[in-house]
Amino acid sequence: MVRYAGSEPTLLVNTTAIRRSGEWVQVSWTGIEHPSRYDMGAGALTFKLLNHRAPMQFLLLTNVTDWAGGHTVLAGSPLVELAWLNEPLWGHLALTGSPGEMLVQWTTVERGRPAVRWGVCSGEYTGVALASLDTYARSDMCGGVANSTGFIDPGILNTAKMAGLAPDTRYFYIYGDEYFGWSEEASFFTAPEPGAEGAGVELLALADLGNCEHDGSVTWPGHYANPVSLLPPGTDAEVQAEVGAALHMGWVEYCAARATAARMAADMDAHPRTSLIVHNGDISYAEGRVYAWDVYMDMMAPVLRRAPYMLVQGNHERAWPGTGTRFETARDSGGECGRVLDKRFPMPPPAPGNGWYSFEHGPIHFLQLNTEMDFAPGSAQYAWLLGDLRAVNRTRTPWLVAGMHRPVYTDSIYGNTLEGDVGFTQDLRAALERLFFQFEVDATWYGHVHQYSRTCPVFQSNCMPDDVDGSGGRTAGGPVHVLIGHSGAPLSWAVNPSTPPYYEAVELRHGYLRVLANRTTLALQAIDSESGEVADETTMRKPYGWRANPKGRLQTIALFHANYTPSGWELSGISGYAENMVLDPAEALLFSEPELLERLRNTTLVQNPIAPDSLEALWELLKPLDGVLQDHYAHANRSSPAADFYYREYFTPLFDLFERHLDGVLKQNAPAPGSNAVQARGLLRGDFLLSAVM
Incomplete structure (x- = not known):
């Protein structure tokens, strides 16, 4: 997020075309006068750019956490084109339920004459099968994000069936199109025949x-329109959002x-x-x-x-x-x-x-x-x-x-x-x-x-x-x-x-x-x-x-x-309502105490919201909460009998369990x-x- 103050911001990329999906593109920006103390007026970031089946553009925005749609586009990069538009991507296998068969499906942008080729020796393909073509449209979805802001063209889903496969055998295969190009070779093992001796x-x-x-x-606008990852890092609002998401088992x-x-x-x-x-x-x-x-x-x-x-x-x-x-x-x-x-x-x-x-x-x-x-x-x-x-x-x-x-x-x-x-x-x-x-x-x-x-x-x-x-x-x-x-x-x-x-x-x-x-x-x-x-x-x-x-x-x-x-x-x-009876007042107390808020600001999940969570990282959030709860419930008449029960009978034993088992092994x-x-x-x-x- 930036504070725009008059000059003309610019946004540049180090290439306007990528050969294959997954190549890295550097994006740089300049011209932001008087940036927020949480941002830089000029800089660069590197992104892995996938083939989303259309030219792509980077945008520089302000007010991105305005969920009413009041954000402003300050600058846009040149378009980044796809040199290999119909690269056969996202190949995956599946069983059909019939012996000796294997499906392979992959995605392209356009319809062609797709096929799969396979054989028992690398580079030698004795079998070939044409693929069926399918896709889905916005109108096929039932509502919500799926038929509105989340929908882009999913491409063509090419599905081919390899048949006549022998059990317990390694097969090599490629998929694609004579005109669009072929995938890299992959291989798989078929399972032994059920009932066979030593069928491991x-x-x-x-x-x-x-x-x-x-x-x-x-992701923007976030998993459940949750601005956690977009709030200025280190601010009280961002820390509170991160802590709240973790405490309520929310989505990071x-x-x-x-x-x-x-x-x-x-x-x-x-x-x-x-x-x-x-x-x-x-x-x-x-x-x-x-x-x-x-x-x-x-x-x-x-x-x-x-x-x-x-x-x-x-x-x-x-x-x-x-x-x-x-x-x-x-x-x-x-x-x-x-x-x-x-x-x-x-x-x-x-x-x-x-x-x-x-x-x-x-x-x-x-x-x-x-x-x-x-x-x-x-x-x-x-x-x-x-x-x-x-x-x-x-x-x-x-x-x-x-x-x-x-x-x-x-x-x-x-x-x-x-x-x-x-x-x-x-x-x-x-x-x-x-x-x-x-x-x-x-x-x-x-x-x-x-x-x-x-x-x-x-x-x-x-x-x-x-x-x-x-x-x-x-x-x-x-x-x-x-x-x-x-x-x-x-x-x-x-x-x-x-x-x-x-x-x-x-x-x-x-x-x-x-x-x-x-x-x-x-x-x-x-x-x-x-x-x-x-x-x-x-x-x-x-x-x-x-x-x-x-x-x-x-x-x-x-x-x-x-x-x-x-x-x-x-x-x-424990219901969500009962959980909130304990956590909501505890969060309010946490966030009202500057010293505790500072401790929370330095926790793993707050410092890096995309880090894989662990019991140890969760405990960094739960430990100060436990301290606040202990102090709060030590004084009579501060909470309802129900909230007191949930704290004593669930949260206290749970926090004790976590502290003893930070390796994640509870039993x-x-x-x-x-x-x-x-x-x-x-x-x-x-x-x-x-x-x-x-």
Whole structure:
């Protein structure tokens, strides 16, 4: 922001054309007389410029935080043209649900004669398939940002199908057009045939990622018209906005996502046979902004061309009023209402419009559910799920994993409402937990709550003993539920200060899941995005020749008596209103004390609002708040009884928990002796995988 005082500002770029998407452009400005003390009258910045399918221009603005639209354009740069307008970009793979097939989709500006070429040797392409062409228009969107300020031409979505692929084979491929040009070569591994001896696979799983600009720039007008990143840095108003966003678990930039994407790419370099990526909802958080999808695809480019990318809808892709979701008032998709995801990421049937489907990958059968839509008994999704569970061939695919966006179990205590974490998990378990248990679902992977956690093999909040199955072996006595919503979105710190006993791990740090499976072993490793360390790991096992026993599980359900008594936090959680009863007056006190405000001004998240958040960074904000609250509530008659209760029973234990666990590890217990969920350090070594797939 500047204060314009008469001279003619100028804005220049060091080039007026970029050859390829992602080249760097320097922007310089001069002529600002008497600039604000927070700005410079002259200077330069460097930006990574993507192909947004049109010439681009930089603008110098003043009054940008005037949300009534009163900002003024002081200067504009020359246009920056795209020399390779139809560069084939944003390539990504997907399974079709049929054996021997792989989709590849990429984006161009214009329609041509696109095709994919592939073969088993680098540079030698024996297969070719023409692509279908598609796009979406402003009128296809349901409202909001998606059909107004967030819409730009998304380009042509070219989708081609490679068919006749052999199992357990590496393929090399290129995509593009004879006239427009071809992509760089990429490669992928197909999975072993389900049911084959030694059918081992490696894969990655994540949820709630988001997008982040490589150059450190931020979005205007902000995620929810939040001026945090645009207020003059260091001012009281900016500090208060930053602190308020963090304390209320509000939205900051998603730059932990970039660390996760980079770590996944390095992981795939180290494990080149990684043959699948599962992303369970809240993909880019574009929320109606087409350019944000471009940023996301650029960020994920080193990953998505190397393995099929299988998605389910989250609230930030689907939720919009009047579109048939469970949450008729939610507007989290920005007006995309699931249509953008269906166009950009075609999934196997019956996914388009519904968002649920299943597929096989090596020894695993994946059930991908849509928790934004009705899943209760009597719904179309429930009927489909029941039919799929009954039809799974557990000889071909002994492992059964259910993926969805919203949680089955969560350590969050935020919100006992239809949309709240506590209320939703109760609804989901009431509808589906018995099915998951009866049909011996081995694990569920989900997100929505931005943390990592893993349960014991559990049913109705009770850790279950091992099963003695029909083959005489021992297997886990219930599904293991894994929350993987910690991939990039701001961490959800509304955790239960008294972790329920059915959790074996709860962590507040960013990362993703690495998985290895063969016919007898399903090994999970939670990878820390920053360090690459294994943050948590567990292994489930089945004897060779294992057979499912749904009738035996039905008998267990009939005789089962839950002996677990949930805490009040598990039953009711904390509402946004109750949270505000404590935080709002505390913030007012914080911001009224110059010494405390100065301490807050020097915290990590305030100094760098696009830095990946961590528990340590959050604690820099929470610690002074804790001090203010302690002082405030030490004096009688300063607050309502309800606010006093929430402070004593939730915030005080939570702050104590954070102070003791600044490494982000809130709970990590070794499973009980004899459990199948045993620690498996070293199990994902390459020699193990080699023996599994040969």
